[in-house]
Amino acid sequence: MKTHTIVLLVQDRPGVLSRVAGLVRRRGYNIQSLAVGHSEQPGVSRMTIVVESEDVEQVVKQLYRLIEVIKVSDVTDDPTVEREMVVLKLNASSSSRHEIVSMCGVFDAKIVDVGASTMIVEMTGTPAKVENFIEVVRPYGIRELMRTGRIAMVRGARGQFATEYVEHAGGNGVPVPASK
Amino acid sequence: MSETRTGAQIMCEALIREGVEVMFGIPGGAIMPFYYAMWEYRDRLRHVLCRHEQGAGHAAEGYARSTGRLGVCIGTSGPGVTNLVTPIADAMMDSTPLLAICGQVGSHVLGKDAFQETDITGITMPITKHNYLVKDVNDLAYVFKEAIHIATTGRPGPVLIDITKDAMQKSTVPNWDQKLNLPGYKPTYVPNRRQVREAVKLLLSAQKPLIIAGNGVIMSGAVEELRHFAETLRIPVITTLHGIGSFPESHPLSLGMPGMHGWVHCNRAIQECDVLFNIGGRFDDRVTGKASTFAPNAKVIHVDIDPSEIGKNVKVTVPIVGDARLTLQALLEELPPREELAEFHSYASDWLEHIRDLQEKHQGKQQYINRANTAHWALPPHDVYEKLNRTLAARGNYRVVTDVGQHQMWAAQLIDWNAGPRTHITSGGAGTMGFAVPASLGVAIAHPNDTIWAIVGDGGFQMTNQEMATIVQEKIKNIKIAVINNGYLGMVRQWQELFENKRYSGTPLSGPDFARLAEAYGWKGLTVEHSDQVQAAIDEAHATDGPVLIDFRVEREVNVFPMVPQNKSIAEMIITEADA
Numbered sequence: 001m002k003t004h005t006i007v008l009l010v011q012d013r014p015g016v017l018s019r020v021a022g023l024v025r026r027r028g029y030n031i032q033s034l035a036v037g038h039s040e041q042p043g044v045s046r047m048t049i050v051v052e053s054e055d056v057e058q059v060v061k062q063l064y065r066l067i068e069v070i071k072v073s074d075v076t077d078d079p080t081v082e083r084e085m086v087v088l089k090l091n092a093s094s095s096s097r098h099e100i101v102s103m104c105g106v107f108d109a110k111i112v113d114v115g116a117s118t119m120i121v122e123m124t125g126t127p128a129k130v131e132n133f134i135e136v137v138r139p140y141g142i143r144e145l146m147r148t149g150r151i152a153m154v155r156g157a158r159g160q161f162a163t164e165y166v167e168h169a170g171g172n173g174v175p176v177p178a179s180k
Numbered sequence: 181m182s183e184t185r186t187g188a189q190i191m192c193e194a195l196i197r198e199g200v201e202v203m204f205g206i207p208g209g210a211i212m213p214f215y216y217a218m219w220e221y222r223d224r225l226r227h228v229l230c231r232h233e234q235g236a237g238h239a240a241e242g243y244a245r246s247t248g249r250l251g252v253c254i255g256t257s258g259p260g261v262t263n264l265v266t267p268i269a270d271a272m273m274d275s276t277p278l279l280a281i282c283g284q285v286g287s288h289v290l291g292k293d294a295f296q297e298t299d300i301t302g303i304t305m306p307i308t309k310h311n312y313l314v315k316d317v318n319d320l321a322y323v324f325k326e327a328i329h330i331a332t333t334g335r336p337g338p339v340l341i342d343i344t345k346d347a348m349q350k351s352t353v354p355n356w357d358q359k360l361n362l363p364g365y366k367p368t369y370v371p372n373r374r375q376v377r378e379a380v381k382l383l384l385s386a387q388k389p390l391i392i393a394g395n396g397v398i399m400s401g402a403v404e405e406l407r408h409f410a411e412t413l414r415i416p417v418i419t420t421l422h423g424i425g426s427f428p429e430s431h432p433l434s435l436g437m438p439g440m441h442g443w444v445h446c447n448r449a450i451q452e453c454d455v456l457f458n459i460g461g462r463f464d465d466r467v468t469g470k471a472s473t474f475a476p477n478a479k480v481i482h483v484d485i486d487p488s489e490i491g492k493n494v495k496v497t498v499p500i501v502g503d504a505r506l507t508l509q510a511l512l513e514e515l516p517p518r519e520e521l522a523e524f525h526s527y528a529s530d531w532l533e534h535i536r537d538l539q540e541k542h543q544g545k546q547q548y549i550n551r552a553n554t555a556h557w558a559l560p561p562h563d564v565y566e567k568l569n570r571t572l573a574a575r576g577n578y579r580v581v582t583d584v585g586q587h588q589m590w591a592a593q594l595i596d597w598n599a600g601p602r603t604h605i606t607s608g609g610a611g612t613m614g615f616a617v618p619a620s621l622g623v624a625i626a627h628p629n630d631t632i633w634a635i636v637g638d639g640g641f642q643m644t645n646q647e648m649a650t651i652v653q654e655k656i657k658n659i660k661i662a663v664i665n666n667g668y669l670g671m672v673r674q675w676q677e678l679f680e681n682k683r684y685s686g687t688p689l690s691g692p693d694f695a696r697l698a699e700a701y702g703w704k705g706l707t708v709e710h711s712d713q714v715q716a717a718i719d720e721a722h723a724t725d726g727p728v729l730i731d732f733r734v735e736r737e738v739n740v741f742p743m744v745p746q747n748k749s750i751a752e753m754i755i756t757e758a759d760a
């Protein structure tokens with residue numbers, strides 16, 4: 001099934017993540033990944049959701065029904081920069097350690113911890129490149145694997161600008177803080 | 181005004197500022213501070229003590245739907261608020277402006293499974309337009325303002341505010357002047373002109389145009405505009421269950437109700453029309469039947485204030501997001517001068533004539549009266565409706581609240597709906613049995629000069645009749661209940677008869693003597709077992725200065741026809757008993 005990448009700007013209020021996740025589930029769409037964090041504007045968060053579906057028009061419209069959702073963009077067919085990160089704990093015996101290090105060089109991965117028999121490596125890239133890297137290091141033995149959700153940003157001058165939508169966003173509390 | 185107030189006082193003042201006059205609820209531990217405070221405001225803020233929170237919720241819905249104003253209901257933490265879940269879901273489905281105010285345990289024990297703690301914001305997330313958990317007294321003034329704004333604007337809906345007990349008890353100086361901070365909530369009222377022109381162009385290209393009018397016409401106050409629009413173009417009008425009241429059925433262009441229990445000529449007209457103009461309806465599956473077969477020859481224009489409704493169930497050629505009233509006004513402005521409509525009018529009148537022929541052939545309401553082999557029935561249900569209909573039309577000043585089941589569909593079919601908007605109130609989208617009796621309480625409080633008839637089945641009546649005590653305690657006199665008592669969960673029994681070989685599993689239903697029950701509540705109770713007694717009972721109900729219940733013991737196994745079986749095309753109707 002086709003996957004769609006949807007980028008949302010949301011008001012940063014308690015519960016907004018579960019509202020968005022709950023809505024997508026309720027309307028019958030499967031979430032492949034979801035990433036959320038602060039945006040360039042205080043009080044506004046940006047989410048990237050990857051959903052499996054032929055058509056996301058309904059889910060986009062339904063997301064707009066959520067009061068805290070400011071902007072929804074289906075960027076699936078737009079030119080975007082897409083990134084995921086993977087952190088892996090690999091078996092690393094003294095004999096394989098060198099090979100792993102050079103493989104990390106090829107993929108621009110970072111070695112962030114070295115133990116007696118294990119190594120932790122961190123790698124960031126397009127979803128395909130991350131996938132590729134995981135396959136390449138799999139033969140060494142993956143002890144633990146952790147992947148972030150995908151984040152996506154439209155290339156060029158076009159995009160979603162939180163500052164355009166929000167004049168005076170509040171902080172993390174329920175409402176905007178009392179004007180002093 | 182900038183004096184220190186407790187949170188609970190702020191809640192009362194916030195409600196008064198927003199024009200709230202009545203609230204329906206039941207107190208309990210976590211909401212007690214609010215009840216303590218509301219005593220001070222009782223001359224401006226009336227509290228109606230209900231017998232069950234579900235009753236409070238439906239009463240608030242009845243108030244809201246019959247006025248267009250906000251309905252307010254109150255429950256305490258835990259079971260109090262879980263009892264509100266059904267009316268909240270009902271309000272969500274039928275776009276009713278409802279505010280649910282809930283007491284929550286103290287913030288210091290929140291999340292610790294404290295006594296009567298329930299995560300009601302979590303539970304109601306999918307069935308509210310929005311909800312809040314307030315833990316800080318300083319947030320209350322703002323949250324109430326925002327919540328009421330959200331509940332009553334755009335596509336209205338239920339909003340819930342859960343407030344911890346300590347937030348109600350603490351004090352602060354409320355700031356009433358905070359500006360709404362809702363960058364993501366900007367409902368579109370004014371339609372796009374280009375789309376409006378497209379709609380006009382498409383409509384005028386039609387030879388078989390048809391209007392479907394839904395709840396949006398009533399909610400936006402567009403009844404006059406709809407009449408003007410239909411008359412100017414001479415397009416026939418179908419009214420959905422929630423569109424009843426948006427267009428008088430006595431009007432020469434009115435066709436009646438479509439859908440599962442709609443009239444044959446309405447469904448046929450939908451299947452034959454070439455342009456379908458839906459104003460403020462959401463193409464519910466009870467209207468469309470199997471959606472892929474719905475209106476196969478039509479290009480569709482869909483006007484809705486909620487963009488997510490457009491294209492959800494039915495493919496649309498011209499979408500218009502906007503308020504029904506403003507859209508009709510814009511459409512009227514864009515229409516060509518009358519001289520240019522001559523050809524269109526001649527098509528429209530041929531088309532209407534064709535639909536009237538269909539209507540003649542399939543009898544419509546007459547089919548109930550003309551049915552064979554019913555002479556031995558002591559009390560056919562349609563006799564009740566026929567007499568009630570005639571009496572109401574003659575007396576005027578009435579509103580009808582219906583429950584869910586066969587009796588509800590008969591009311592929609594057999595009463596001539598000419599009394600205008602907000603005179604037919606029912607649970608449509610959710611189909612909530614138990615709606616009618618408590619909802620009639622809310623309607624009666626909002627309209628003390630009207631007679632409110634609650635038409636309810638023996639099943640639904642036994643779900644929420646406890647609110648009859650509330651009606652007495654509140655000294656409400658203008659409610660009359662008609663129980664259409666068939667000794668069955670009738671609508672389910674009908675499906676069992678038609679599609680499950682008459683396996684009446686879980687549908688035969690007994691009950692107490694409803695008239696005596698009514699008497700026990702302090703009502704007048706009447707029992708009618710024969711058609712001859714119907715008129716006298718209705719007259720006595722009207723003549724009585726107080727609430728009256730009539731137990732109509734109708735013929736037990738009567739079906740609602742016509743009927744479109746579930747998931748079938750609306751072209752495949754069971755028209756009478758003989759087709760079943």
Ligand SMILES: Cc1ncc(C[n+]2csc(CCOP(=O)(O)OP(=O)(O)O)c2C)c(N)n1
Pocket residue numbers: 583584585586587588611612613614636637638639640641664666668669670671672
């Ligand atoms: C709360 C609730 N429970 C169950 C149903 C399913 N249901 C729909 S109609 C119906 C029968 C209603 O019986 P009654 O109130 O006697 O009305 P009648 O159909 O006999 O007129 C039932 C059980 C429902 N709609 N609502």
Ligand SMILES: [Mg+2]
Pocket residue numbers: 585637638639664665666667668669670
């Ligand atoms: Mg019944």
